[in-house]
Amino acid sequence: MLREVGKTREKVGRKIIRIVEELPMVGTRAFGIVDMGTNIIEVRPTSLCPLSCIFCSVNAGPKSKVRWAEYIVDVDVLVNAVREIVRYKGCKRVEIHIDGMGEPGTYPYLVDLVQELKNIDGVRVISMQTRLVTFNEKKLLELSEAGLDRFNVSIDAVDPEKARYLSGSEWYNVERVIRLVKYIVDNTKSDVVFTPVWVPGINDDEIPKIIELAKNLRIGKRWPPVLIQKYVPHKHGRKVPVREMSWGEFFKKLRDLEKKFNIKLIPSAEDFDIHKERPLPQVFKKGDVVKVRILDRGIFVNEYLALPIKLTGSHVHDRIITVIASSKLEDVLIGQRIKVRIIENRNNIYIAEPVEF
Numbered sequence: 001m002l003r004e005v006g007k008t009r010e011k012v013g014r015k016i017i018r019i020v021e022e023l024p025m026v027g028t029r030a031f032g033i034v035d036m037g038t039n040i041i042e043v044r045p046t047s048l049c050p051l052s053c054i055f056c057s058v059n060a061g062p063k064s065k066v067r068w069a070e071y072i073v074d075v076d077v078l079v080n081a082v083r084e085i086v087r088y089k090g091c092k093r094v095e096i097h098i099d100g101m102g103e104p105g106t107y108p109y110l111v112d113l114v115q116e117l118k119n120i121d122g123v124r125v126i127s128m129q130t131r132l133v134t135f136n137e138k139k140l141l142e143l144s145e146a147g148l149d150r151f152n153v154s155i156d157a158v159d160p161e162k163a164r165y166l167s168g169s170e171w172y173n174v175e176r177v178i179r180l181v182k183y184i185v186d187n188t189k190s191d192v193v194f195t196p197v198w199v200p201g202i203n204d205d206e207i208p209k210i211i212e213l214a215k216n217l218r219i220g221k222r223w224p225p226v227l228i229q230k231y232v233p234h235k236h237g238r239k240v241p242v243r244e245m246s247w248g249e250f251f252k253k254l255r256d257l258e259k260k261f262n263i264k265l266i267p268s269a270e271d272f273d274i275h276k277e278r279p280l281p282q283v284f285k286k287g288d289v290v291k292v293r294i295l296d297r298g299i300f301v302n303e304y305l306a307l308p309i310k311l312t313g314s315h316v317h318d319r320i321i322t323v324i325a326s327s328k329l330e331d332v333l334i335g336q337r338i339k340v341r342i343i344e345n346r347n348n349i350y351i352a353e354p355v356e357f
């Protein structure tokens with residue numbers, strides 16, 4: 001089911017865990033599938049990332065001090081799960097969005113994944129969130145030909161020094177990223193949408209430059225070209241010591257920029273063809289006690305992955321659960337069957353704590 005395939009390269013390396021056999025693909029944020037009850041299905045093939053962005057909401061990359069495991073899921077496991085979930089939803093306009101708690105570009109089987117997902121009946125669009133850093137021109141062409149319709153490119157600054165600072169990585173080269181975007185536009189059928197994170201006080205001057213760049217490169221042929229993300233500090237994420245913008249302030253700034261650049265920056269659900277679709281069933285409620293087997297480490301320190309003992313064999317109805325317990329109990333807990341109580345259930349992501357063991 002799970003196999004340890006290595007360690008990350010930092011001093012205190014994290015376990016890299018490969019998911020090689022059927023395991024519920026719904027239930028954790030760290031890998032698999034996230035369903036929000038719409039026609040967009042988020043697919044998360046890996047949590048690995050080579051960058052360490054200073055604002056990263058999921059605290060990924062070599063500089064992370066709060067992760068103790070990374071995951072990589074085999075293509076077949078993911079594709080089987082997506083096929084079953086698309087059938088369950090009964091929707092003919094599904095968009096698969098490849099994303100996750102890492103950089104999808106680190107996934108070694110990305111071209112196969114895109115190709116197989118595109119062949120699923122009902123899947124219309126495949127998009128991917130990426131910083132492009134792991135790709136070259138040949139790989140971009142292969143991805144496009146495999147059926148990737150849209151690259152959501154995270155680019156937070158045009159100025160090379162500022163971009164390097166935001167990426168938390170000395171080697172990050174935004175000029176190369178821009179050349180790759182130009183290559184996609186000029187040589188492939190895929191579209192590009194820029195998705196910068198606006199960190200107030202850090203890249204305010206860069207946001208207008210990114211909008212101008214999007215216009216100059218003529219990205220956004222099928223979709224609005226720039227989707228600006230508001231910096232929001234998260235529980236496990238890396239925090240930037242800045243004053244967070246309120247949502248009101250953020251949208252006012254976007255409206256001002258829309259006027260200034262004559263561009264749409266606040267898209268509607270129709271622009272991205274997002275609509276409600278049959279959600280996956282909620283399997284457990286808060287307070288439920290579930291008997292599970294602890295499989296391995298969870299993504300963050302003091303988290304474990306757990307598999308309920310009772311399973312149906314269906315990705316629609318089975319869930320993986322994250323159990324919060326001290327990392328010092330690793331040797332005792334892994335492999336054990338214990339009872340856990342569900343303490344959080346949001347969008348079919350389950351967090352639990354041990355009741356007894």
Ligand code: SF4
Pocket residue numbers: 049050051052053055056057058059060061101102103131
């Ligand atoms: S923001 Fe994305 S690219 Fe940057 S460290 Fe986090 S996961 Fe990696």
